[in-house]
Amino acid sequence: MDLAGQFWVVLLPIAVFGMSHGGADPILIRALSATKRSSSALWLGGYLILMALTVAFIVWQPTLALVGFLCLSAWHFASTDRLFLPAQTPSLAGWLSGSLPIVGPMVGHPEQVAALFAWLLQQQASALVPLVKIAGYGLLLAWGALLAGVLVKTARDSRAALLMELGIVGGLLLALPPLLGFAFYFCAVHSMRHFLALLAAQRCQQPAFNAAALARRAAPATLGAIVLGLLAWWGLQRGGTYAALQADWLADGVRVVFWGLAVLTVPHALLVGLWMVSPKASRAIP
Numbered sequence: 619m620d621l622a623g624q625f626w627v628v629l630l631p632i633a634v635f636g637m638s639h640g641g642a643d644p645i646l647i648r649a650l651s652a653t654k655r656s657s658s659a660l661w662l663g664g665y666l667i668l669m670a671l672t673v674a675f676i677v678w679q680p681t682l683a684l685v686g687f688l689c690l691s692a693w694h695f696a697s698t699d700r701l702f703l704p705a706q707t708p709s710l711a712g713w714l715s716g717s718l719p720i721v722g723p724m725v726g727h728p729e730q731v732a733a734l735f736a737w738l739l740q741q742q743a744s745a746l747v748p749l750v751k752i753a754g755y756g757l758l759l760a761w762g763a764l765l766a767g768v769l770v771k772t773a774r775d776s777r778a779a780l781l782m783e784l785g786i787v788g789g790l791l792l793a794l795p796p797l798l799g800f801a802f803y804f805c806a807v808h809s810m811r812h813f814l815a816l817l818a819a820q821r822c823q824q825p826a827f828n829a830a831a832l833a834r835r836a837a838p839a840t841l842g843a844i845v846l847g848l849l850a851w852w853g854l855q856r857g858g859t860y861a862a863l864q865a866d867w868l869a870d871g872v873r874v875v876f877w878g879l880a881v882l883t884v885p886h887a888l889l890v891g892l893w894m895v896s897p898k899a900s901r902a903i904p
């Protein structure tokens with residue numbers, strides 16, 4: 619499937635399921651501000667400042683920003699996956715799972731990944747293909763070495779389950795075209811696990827808290843972030859000629875989606891990280 623087709627397939631699931639897992643961040647802000655006895659407005663202000671600083675960094679150093687975004691994503695995905703991996707696996711195993719949405723597409727579909735990176739960095743895709751291939755195979759080697767180390771430290775009874783999970787998720791991420799693979803992992807694995815962890819934690823304080831209540835609490839920030847994304851898209855498109863708009867809509871769309879996610883990832887990943895190490899919040903994590 620070409621990138622334009624993939625883009626239209628993933629747009630709605632990313633906006634609805636993917637975006638709303640971060641839209642639930644105000645719940646974490648309230649929990650953390652209560653635990654740390656500081657005002658929610660301060661946390662919210664910090665969230666917005668981090669977003670603004672990230673935008674400035676992307677404009678200043680796009681390549682470094684992309685590399686940082688990919689590393690931060692792997693850490694953030696790993697921190698959630700770690701909670702759901704089979705029992706008696708070392709915590710490093712989270713990295714094996716959290717890095718799959720990056721390593722999988724780079725190894726499985728380097729040409730399309732290079733085209734996506736090229737749009738993000740405003741460079742020629744052909745120049746990036748060899749780089750993506752080398753980086754992809756290098757990361758795969760490191761991934762294999764980490765897997766061997768993790769298997770040695772995993773209890774014998776849990777090894778088959780761990781290998782099965784990594785095999786299924788990794789196989790899908792290698793085989794699926796990159797945007798479809800990313801949307802599958804982001805929506806069905808990462809967001810789902812985030813919601814499950816959040817529901818379990820909330821239920822410790824309010825047993826009646828359910829998925830509908832979670833959706834209601836996540837809706838305002840989710841809509842707010844979608845409006846910000848639409849404004850960014852409109853800003854990018856303004857001023858272009860009709861012909862240029864037609865040629866560039868996909869590149870602009872990819873920039874808004876992935877740079878937009880990068881801007882949200884910085885405060886979101888830090889907030890989730892803090893929430894997980896806060897004793898009050900993490901008590902209920904499965």
Ligand SMILES: CC1=C(/C=C/C(C)=C/C=C/C(C)=C/C=C/C=C(C)/C=C/C=C(C)/C=C/C2=C(C)CCCC2(C)C)C(C)(C)CCC1
Nearest residue numbers: 637640641643691720734800839840842843879882883886
């Ligand atoms: C609270 C709040 C809010 C909201 C928020 C939100 C809504 C959030 C969200 C968040 C989120 C939602 C997050 C996310 C994350 C994501 C991630 C972490 C991603 C990653 C990615 C990746 C890793 C990718 C890769 C790639 C590329 C880039 C290209 C090629 C292919 C591939 C796939 C490889 C607002 C602003 C309104 C206001 C303030 C407060």
Ligand SMILES: [Fe+2]
Nearest residue numbers: 639694812886
């Ligand atoms: Fe997340």
